[in-house]
Amino acid sequence: MFIGFDYGTSNCAVAVMEQGNPRLLPLGASHYLPSTLHAPHRDAIAGLLAEGLCPAQQQGYLKLRGPVVQRAQSVRRQMRDEGLIDELSFGAAALDRYLEAPDEGYYIKSPKSFLGAYGLKPPQIALFEDIVCAMMLHVRQQAEQQLGQPVRSAVIGRPVNFQGLAGEDSNRQAIAILGEAARLAGFEQVEFLYEPVAAGFEFEARLTQDAVVLVVDIGGGTTDCSMLRMGPSHRHRLERDDDLLGHSGQRIGGNDFDIRLTVEGMMPLLGMHETLKTGKPLPHPLFWDAAAINDVSAQSRFYSLETARSLQDLQLDSAPDSKLPRLARLRAHKLSHQLVWRAEQGKIQLSDQEHSQQPLTELERGLHAQLHRDQLAQASAPLLEKIGELMDDAIQAAGVAPDRVFITGGSARSPLIKAYIKDKLPNLPVDGGDDFGSVASGLARYAERLFGASRG
Template sequence: MFVGFDYGTSNCAMAVLEQGGPRLLPLGRSAYLPSTLHAPHRDAIPGLLAEALPAPLRERYLALRGPQIQRAQSLRRTLREEGLPDELAFGEAALEAYLEEPDEGYYIKSPKSFLGASGLKAPQIALFEDIVLAMMLQVKQRAEALIGAPITQAVIGRPVNFQGLAGEESNRQALAILNEAASLAGFEQVAFLYEPVAAGFEFEARLSEDCTVLVVDIGGGTTDCSMLRMGPSYRDRLERDAQMLGHSGQRIGGNDFDIRLTVEGIMPLLGMHERLKTGKPLPHPLFWDAAAINDVAAQSRFYSLTTGRELQDMLLDCQPGSLLSRLIRLREHKLSHQLVWRAEQGKIALSEQPVSRQPLGELERDLSVELTRSQLADAAALLLDKIGELMDEAIAQAGCQPDRVFVTGGSAKSPLVARFISERLPGVPVEGGDDLGSVAAGLARHAARLFR
């Protein structure tokens, strides 16, 4: 059985091709399983995985992670003796577990954002392989239960660039992690396809004439653009390289909008713009590191013992009534994800209303923040400019202008984004579709051409 598998930064989706077209499988409360994982402890993951894998796959995993599994089993015995949970949670359940006890357990959102990070050591790569394996296995097992058949072949979506800093080396590292995890999860054949190309294949199904399409896919972690020649003359072909006219991509996505809104709209309530008694401003990088949940190095800096000591020293040098104590509480209780989640909820609400009030009771009783569309616009301005540059780059590679623009991805819902793209390409029709499902659907269409 073959599928299209969108292992996304924000959500996972899986589609099968039926007679009427692609069908997204209901993986949880909807067709989209949030890309989040919660474990009782980071080091417990290998032991929990070893138990979850079917027997043939388990033997290979035991050979690969023997020492880590032994340590995990010892840790899990201790957790059970203390009456603590001993299981992995995914999607909405993972978020709920984190929000219930933010400073307990291990929570990760959007692990795909980290796969291309430069400077990862072998233990970190092994950890990300395990996290991706856990999520892939969960999605695969849920899908197999729904369709009643084993899934052995998949076309998996990938961004044009996982991370811009190390270029192709980042892409090779990320694809190696995804390949290894997919193999350990039981996929016998895997192919990768650019996510904007996959979304384009789904858009192509509704075209009645050939045209040149600029696909702009603004996902949770990356923005990717592809210029594609598409239409009835091409849609049944397996080999499409000649119609792929240009590609661009960068690690700019919905998560970055959330992080920038966190800094712009919420961090002032944590002392961001205060000055010390000497008149020197509090260092802004501290607040950025606290919010940068998609940056391994930034989060490591913020949660280091050194930063903890620096914050306590700064508090002594602050003016009376300083709000920096809230940032200290955020660090002590590991609330970065929760704060960015509040900003994300505000961003979503601002699509429908001019102001959104978000509670921040986890930082201080009865505390809340009022987020506005103007704050969101200020936070988004730099990111939108970069998205415009990616659009220009793909168009320049193609050497022609698009006849249509197809916008997809979670951030495609934002009126701010839609208005920006229309203004960037005046006179070119801008169209949308299933913002979250178009990539998985297009991957399933390509899987049918590839594996049948």
Template structure:
């Protein structure tokens, strides 16, 4: 059976075709969307959990590839058993709940897709990300098969124009290899990829009665991708859409970046980011940025290093308001980076429908609160908004024509600040807001039926 699989930075979703229309599959443990998160009681047991999900023939091949990690995993499993702790992995909202229960324990990762194109990864790191992705895909596949009562072995997986990474096509190839290896490992025999903005456009195309030039703007959790595509009745049945894809552009700007900026500019002042040293000089902000840069392996590694712990102690001694820096030290000691950025993300979501939102920071200090406004959010994310504007204009310039329609999709585009900014860039052009979370999945599902059927 064939599926469209949106393995997204923020959420995972799967679609199947029923009666000629795409239908988003209900995942029994999650609903139609599973947040792209994983929690493990110990990082070393991820490989062992994945091994247990594989078929006997795949287990044998996997054991050869991961002999040392599997040995470490078995040791970690024995230690968890001796301590009477669970060895089960959790995904989606349950993963977040387990992390928030004890942030300093276990291993939590949000948006692993953000790291797949990262530069400088050594083979053990690539193997770890491959196993994380495979574990998530295995769980989703099991959920889909449980929901449908059928085996799933063919899939079209969405991909951004450019994955997050500094090495261009080399980063893209690395990410695609990780996704392909992971999908094959968990039982997908036929795997194809489709650009996410193109897939989102397919779903919109199904509603068109005339041909149009459509600028698809897909603002996801990790990237923003733009494609100028010829769409309509004259093209919809084609199996090769390369001639209708007039231009595309993409960059590492997405919902995570908006969350991080809001956390840095809106919440970090409570931890001393805008305070001063006793000397009268401004507080150095490098550690504050590293603390919230949850989509950057190097920044997070640097922040949680022992050397940075000593640096934070020094900052507290030199600070005019040491009580503020003590809050940053608590974040460091209890590994609260994800929780702080999650607070900013929840505020961003609320600001889509409300003019202000009060953030509860009591996990940092009792009764600590911060009110954020929609104006503050706009100011915090001005750089990201301008970058999205440049991407759209670059796509138009490449295509050599103006769009008849701007079709916007992706969960991040749900923000009125973002949708209004896009509308301002194309005055007089029809703006269509798609299904924020379902357009890509539906388009991937339509493409899966077209190519596999």
């Protein structure tokens, strides 16, 4: 059996083909599984993953990760002695575990954001392979329960460019991690397809005449733009390289909007913009590092012992009424994800209302952040300009003008983003669809072309 697998930065989705049309499979209570994982301890992941693999996969995994698994078993025994839950959690359940006790266990959101990070060492790459494998295994098992048969083949979506500073080296690293994780998770045939191209395939099924379409896919971690020839005379071709006229992609996504709103709307409550007794301002990078949950280096800096000592020194040099102790509390209790999650909830509310009040009582009793739509617009403006530049790059690379625009991706639901794109290209029809499911559906259509004859 084959599937289209959207291993997304924010959500995972799976689709299969039935009678010529894609169908999204439920992944628990929803068709979309948030891309989050919680473990009792980071070093316990390998042991928990090993137990979840089938015997044939387990044997190969133990040869690859034997010492790591042994260390994991020791950590897990200690965790059980302390009364901690000895299991992996995914999606909303992982978020709930984290919110219950932010300073206990290991929580990661959007691991896909880190796969192209520059300078990852072999142990870090192995950790990300295990995290991604655990999530893929969970999704594959969910799909098999729904379908009643093994799933061994998949077309998996990939962004044009992963989040990394090393260009194609970052892309190769990320694809290698995804491919190895998929293999360990039991997929025997795996192909990758650009996510905007996959989304375009799903949109193409609705077209009644040929057109050049600018596909703008704004996900949780990246924005990808592709210029594609589409329509009735193209849709049945297996090889579509000639129809891909140009593309661009960059590390701009919904997570970045959340982080910027966190800095703009919440960090002033934690001391940002204050001055020390010497008259010097508090260093802004400290606050950005605290909020940058999609940046390995930034989070490593913020949670380092050096930053702990620096915060102590800064508090001694701060005014008596300084808000900086709240930032120190955030660091001590590992609350970066929680703060950004509050900003994300505020961003969602600001789509429908002018103001949003978000509780920050985990930092201080009675503390709330007052967010407003103008604040979100100000925080979003630099990101929208970058999205506009990516659209221009894709059009320029194609050498032709688009006939219409198709917007997709979870972040495409934002009224700010839709309004910006319509204002930028006012004379073109702008279409949308299933913002979360179009990539998975397009991947399933392509999977049928690749694997359909043999039934994968």
